[in-house]
Amino acid sequence: MEKIKSIILSTPVLGIVARIIYQAAKRLPVIVPFKATYAEDALITNKNISSLFEPDFLNAYQKAVDDGLYVDAAIRWRCHVACWAGSVAIKNKGDFVECGVNKGFISRIVMDYLKFEAREDIKFWLLDTYEGFSEKYLTEEEISVLKQSFQKDNLDASWKMGQYKPVFDIALKAFSKFPNARLIKGIVPETLSLVESDKISYLSLDMNCVIPEIEAISYFWDKLVPGAIVLLDDYAWPSHEAQKNGMDKFASSKGVGILTLPTGQGLIIKN
Numbered sequence: 001m002e003k004i005k006s007i008i009l010s011t012p013v014l015g016i017v018a019r020i021i022y023q024a025a026k027r028l029p030v031i032v033p034f035k036a037t038y039a040e041d042a043l044i045t046n047k048n049i050s051s052l053f054e055p056d057f058l059n060a061y062q063k064a065v066d067d068g069l070y071v072d073a074a075i076r077w078r079c080h081v082a083c084w085a086g087s088v089a090i091k092n093k094g095d096f097v098e099c100g101v102n103k104g105f106i107s108r109i110v111m112d113y114l115k116f117e118a119r120e121d122i123k124f125w126l127l128d129t130y131e132g133f134s135e136k137y138l139t140e141e142e143i144s145v146l147k148q149s150f151q152k153d154n155l156d157a158s159w160k161m162g163q164y165k166p167v168f169d170i171a172l173k174a175f176s177k178f179p180n181a182r183l184i185k186g187i188v189p190e191t192l193s194l195v196e197s198d199k200i201s202y203l204s205l206d207m208n209c210v211i212p213e214i215e216a217i218s219y220f221w222d223k224l225v226p227g228a229i230v231l232l233d234d235y236a237w238p239s240h241e242a243q244k245n246g247m248d249k250f251a252s253s254k255g256v257g258i259l260t261l262p263t264g265q266g267l268i269i270k271n
């Protein structure tokens with residue numbers, strides 16, 4: 001092999017051609033076959049997703065699907081993140097809060113996963129109008145987008161409902177086995193003071209509009225215990241730039257960073 005190499009390299013023309021081929025080959029990308037392991041919720045990847053098949057997680061997820069609690073039933077990675085955040089937060093001994101609950105999909109999965117019913121020392125506060133947006137706390141742009149999609153889809157409900165329906169009874173049923181679940185029906189930020197807690201370790205914001213979310217994080221910030229987790233469901237999604245900009249500004253005023261997750265969620269740890 002060495003002999004052939006030295007003959008080629010010592011022959012001027014062959015040597016030049018061999019060097020060109022060698023240099024070009026070095027620049028070629030290494031082609032690894034892409035085999036998707038996860039392709040839902042606008043996310044496709046070939047990474048190891050065995051955590052998404054952990055039995056406690058799968059059971060909690062499947063129960064919520066079977067009970068029809070979803071807005072979108074194919075968001076396993078987002079729910080996995082929420083369960084992980086909950087499992088970290090629960091060690092910090094504070095209450096849990098979600099603003100933007102709808103029928104309770106994500107929160108019920110987190111509660112089942114953590115066996116929340118056995119935690120008499122902490123509560124899960126669940127805030128929503130349970131009937132869509134409040135015009136009073138929407139920006140002009142959000143109103144215009146909602147009205148456009150209302151006309152486009154020719155929905156028979158009010159544009160303020162967005163894609164939502166009145167769901168309070170469904171949510172009450174979804175959380176009925178949890179003596180420590182507290183559902184607060186009404187408009188955020190007007191209902192924030194009804195959360196009777198000054199120690200919060202998990203805050204999930206999922207209202208799909210900027211003003212109530214900024215009001216909520218501002219209200220709860222000083223009540224978050226050290227190590228508390230804030231999970232922002234809409235943070236890096238397209239068409240939610242106002243929420244991202246608002247949260248970035250808030251986080252920077254508090255000297256914290258927001259981790260952007262490929263699921264579109266944002267994650268803050270308060271220290």
Ligand SMILES: C[S@@+](CC[C@H](N)C(=O)[O-])C[C@H]1O[C@@H](n2cnc3c(N)ncnc32)[C@H](O)[C@@H]1O
Nearest residue numbers: 100101102105106128129132187188206207212
């Ligand atoms: C994307 S959904 C929440 C989905 C939920 N996290 C889940 O796991 O299925 C957004 C919710 O925010 C609620 N919402 C929007 N604006 C609100 C406001 N100002 N106050 C209270 N709830 C609001 C809507 O009623 C809706 O149920």
